[in-house]
Amino acid sequence: MINWAQVFFNSAITGSLYLIGAVGLTLTYGLSRFPNFAHAEFITLGAYIGYLVAEQLGLGLPSALVVAFSVTGIVGVLCYCGILQPLARGGASIIHLMVASIALGFIFRHSIGALWTWKPLYFTAAWSAFDIGPLRISGLWVGLIFAALVLSLAMHFLLMNTKIGKAIRASASNPELALASGINVDRVVWITWFIGAGLAAVAGIFRGADTQIWPMTGWDIILPIFAVAILGGIGNFYGSIVAAFIIGLAENIGVVGLIALGFSTTYRIGIAFLILIITLIVRPQGLAMLFRRA
Amino acid sequence: MDPLLYVFDLIVFIGIFSIVSLSLNLEFGFAGLANFGKVAFFLIGAYTYALLSQVGVPFYLCLIAGALISAIFGLVISLPALRLREDYLAIAILAFGEILRLIVKSEDWLAGGDWGVTVSPAVSLVGASHRVDALINIALVYLCLFICFLVVQLLTNSPYGRVVRAIREDEVAAEALGKDKSKYKAQALMLGSAMTGIAGGLYAQYLQCVLPGMFMPMITFTVWIMVLLGGPANNWGALLGACLVEIFDRGTNIAKDYLTLPIDPSNLQYILFGALIIVVLLYRPQGLLKETQVRTKAMEMVRRGRSAVRNKGS
Numbered sequence: 302m303i304n305w306a307q308v309f310f311n312s313a314i315t316g317s318l319y320l321i322g323a324v325g326l327t328l329t330y331g332l333s334r335f336p337n338f339a340h341a342e343f344i345t346l347g348a349y350i351g352y353l354v355a356e357q358l359g360l361g362l363p364s365a366l367v368v369a370f371s372v373t374g375i376v377g378v379l380c381y382c383g384i385l386q387p388l389a390r391g392g393a394s395i396i397h398l399m400v401a402s403i404a405l406g407f408i409f410r411h412s413i414g415a416l417w418t419w420k421p422l423y424f425t426a427a428w429s430a431f432d433i434g435p436l437r438i439s440g441l442w443v444g445l446i447f448a449a450l451v452l453s454l455a456m457h458f459l460l461m462n463t464k465i466g467k468a469i470r471a472s473a474s475n476p477e478l479a480l481a482s483g484i485n486v487d488r489v490v491w492i493t494w495f496i497g498a499g500l501a502a503v504a505g506i507f508r509g510a511d512t513q514i515w516p517m518t519g520w521d522i523i524l525p526i527f528a529v530a531i532l533g534g535i536g537n538f539y540g541s542i543v544a545a546f547i548i549g550l551a552e553n554i555g556v557v558g559l560i561a562l563g564f565s566t567t568y569r570i571g572i573a574f575l576i577l578i579i580t581l582i583v584r585p586q587g588l589a590m591l592f593r594r595a
Numbered sequence: 596m597d598p599l600l601y602v603f604d605l606i607v608f609i610g611i612f613s614i615v616s617l618s619l620n621l622e623f624g625f626a627g628l629a630n631f632g633k634v635a636f637f638l639i640g641a642y643t644y645a646l647l648s649q650v651g652v653p654f655y656l657c658l659i660a661g662a663l664i665s666a667i668f669g670l671v672i673s674l675p676a677l678r679l680r681e682d683y684l685a686i687a688i689l690a691f692g693e694i695l696r697l698i699v700k701s702e703d704w705l706a707g708g709d710w711g712v713t714v715s716p717a718v719s720l721v722g723a724s725h726r727v728d729a730l731i732n733i734a735l736v737y738l739c740l741f742i743c744f745l746v747v748q749l750l751t752n753s754p755y756g757r758v759v760r761a762i763r764e765d766e767v768a769a770e771a772l773g774k775d776k777s778k779y780k781a782q783a784l785m786l787g788s789a790m791t792g793i794a795g796g797l798y799a800q801y802l803q804c805v806l807p808g809m810f811m812p813m814i815t816f817t818v819w820i821m822v823l824l825g826g827p828a829n830n831w832g833a834l835l836g837a838c839l840v841e842i843f844d845r846g847t848n849i850a851k852d853y854l855t856l857p858i859d860p861s862n863l864q865y866i867l868f869g870a871l872i873i874v875v876l877l878y879r880p881q882g883l884l885k886e887t888q889v890r891t892k893a894m895e896m897v898r899r900g901r902s903a904v905r906n907k908g909s
Binding site for chain 1: 687691697866
């Protein structure tokens with residue numbers, strides 16, 4: 302007997318995590334026009350900073366979220382200003398930029414490994430699970446879904462109603478024109494990288510609290526996050542909301558299917574990979590056509 | 596451990612990864628394809644070798660089969676993927692590699708799942724010492740490397756090589772001259788995959804086992820470092836890059852045993868790799884050895900003509 306309510310709830314959890322992780326990737330991809338593979342390490346870094354603040358300093362999860370967001374955001378901006386932007390200015394091809402971002406990821410991943418060792422770490426805060434009807438719920442999951450909701454509303458407000466949000470959309474769709482209209486495109490890009498890396502850190506903390514933290518935390522979920530960004534249409538925030546929940550559903554329904562068909566559940570993550578490949582081949586622009594506005 | 600054996604081991608690794616590095620050089624350096632899933636084809640070669648040798652197929656057939664199956668996968672991937680932008684291609688192949696690794700990890704019946712399978716060495720003489728075994732491996736690996744190098748070197752200096760480079764530089768211009776870009780790219784990807792398949796087979800029989808853990812995306816990026824460091828579109832550069840990276844890799848492994856560093860050398864190694872590749876991309880994107888001009892009769896005549904004029908002038 303399949304507990305469908307639980308399947309849908311789990312899909313919402315997975316989708317929320319991927320959404321928070323993917324927002325930064327899709328926005329920076331759209332603005333800077335290359336996929337930043339070091340985004341995986343922003344996730345990992347966020348998880349570790351969160352661990353440092355919440356567990357090693359004992360300041361609790363809310364302050365961990367704030368500190369991780371800010372610190373990782375600054376790290377993201379520094380990576381972009383210090384390395385990726387000079388490279389792009391120097392005429393590096395998109396392939397070189399991708400390799401450089403992977404190299405950056407290496408540096409972060411192994412620096413983290415050197416600082417905290419490769420042993421998995423766990424948030425000690427216990428999330429008491431409770432049952433509502435057929436659903437098994439924990440405070441962490443509710444928090445995660447709540448965070449994704451707040452994020453969606455905040456990003457919607459930012460993109461639609463603020464000057465900086467409009468500047469982000471303008472710079473993404475036509476940087477030359479944005480520059481000519483007096484938008485400081487560089488500043489817009491930096492702010493986007495800050496927000497993107499910061500949100501990655503938030504995703505990292507939730508992922509870390511839900512499972513474990515180790516230097517591959519980010520890399521473990523980077524391809525599903527790429528799948529969300531690409532299925533949603535690169536640079537398209539509204540597309541990624543839909544895509545995140547499509548992939549969340551696909552993974553969780555897929556697990557049910559895998560068990561029914563007698564396959565190993567380790568294929569769970571492969572479902573997202575498959576969606577990624579199929580999207581790239583069949584419809585590389587993703588769902589972007591459905592949400593023209595952003 | 597026997598120091599001579601250690602050196603032999605290093606030489607074998609350099610040989611195997613030189614083949615992979617050469618193949619990536621063909622795909623990325625010459626054809627401009629961002630193959631971020633080299634490890635997938637490496638895996639196919641290794642597992643093909645492992646599975647076939649288990650049922651008693653002779654080693655050379657295993658290697659050839661690995662190359663063929665790898666090439667077929669390369670072709671199948673290239674059919675839809677080559678229409679994609681270069682970043683999409685990179686992400687798609689990366690995901691393909693991860694899917695393959697998931698499959699060999701989950702399907703216990705296929706190749707032992709997480710525990711892998713043991714592979715018998717290609718050539719084993721009765722009563723031979725480890726050193727002799729290593730020498731046999733060196734001979735086998737370098738024979739394959741030599742053949743691959745010859746093929747790639749001849750190919751890239753041929754009219755074919757010029758077309759591939761032309762497509763890399765300007766797809767539209769090359770198409771305007773009637774060159775089918777997808778065909779050439781698919782061929783480059785196929786040949787590159789075949790070579791990687793051979794390297795995978797050699798790797799499997801040398802280490803005498805295959806495990807899913809041996810085929811992490813890290814392998815792909817190590818090979819990328821080799822090519823970018825040595826010099827894309829220069830076959831000697833690919834060899835040089837493979838040598839340098841492998842020696843560096845061993846160097847840090849030795850350092851682990853003899854030095855006490857504040858950080859674990861295995862972490863330090865990858866931090867340095869990352870920093871190295873960023874420095875190379877920032878300050879010397881053409882790599883250590885630059886791409887050389889294609890040598891053709893016409894170019895030779897032009898060059899000779901020029902030097903003749905210069906001689907007359909002086």
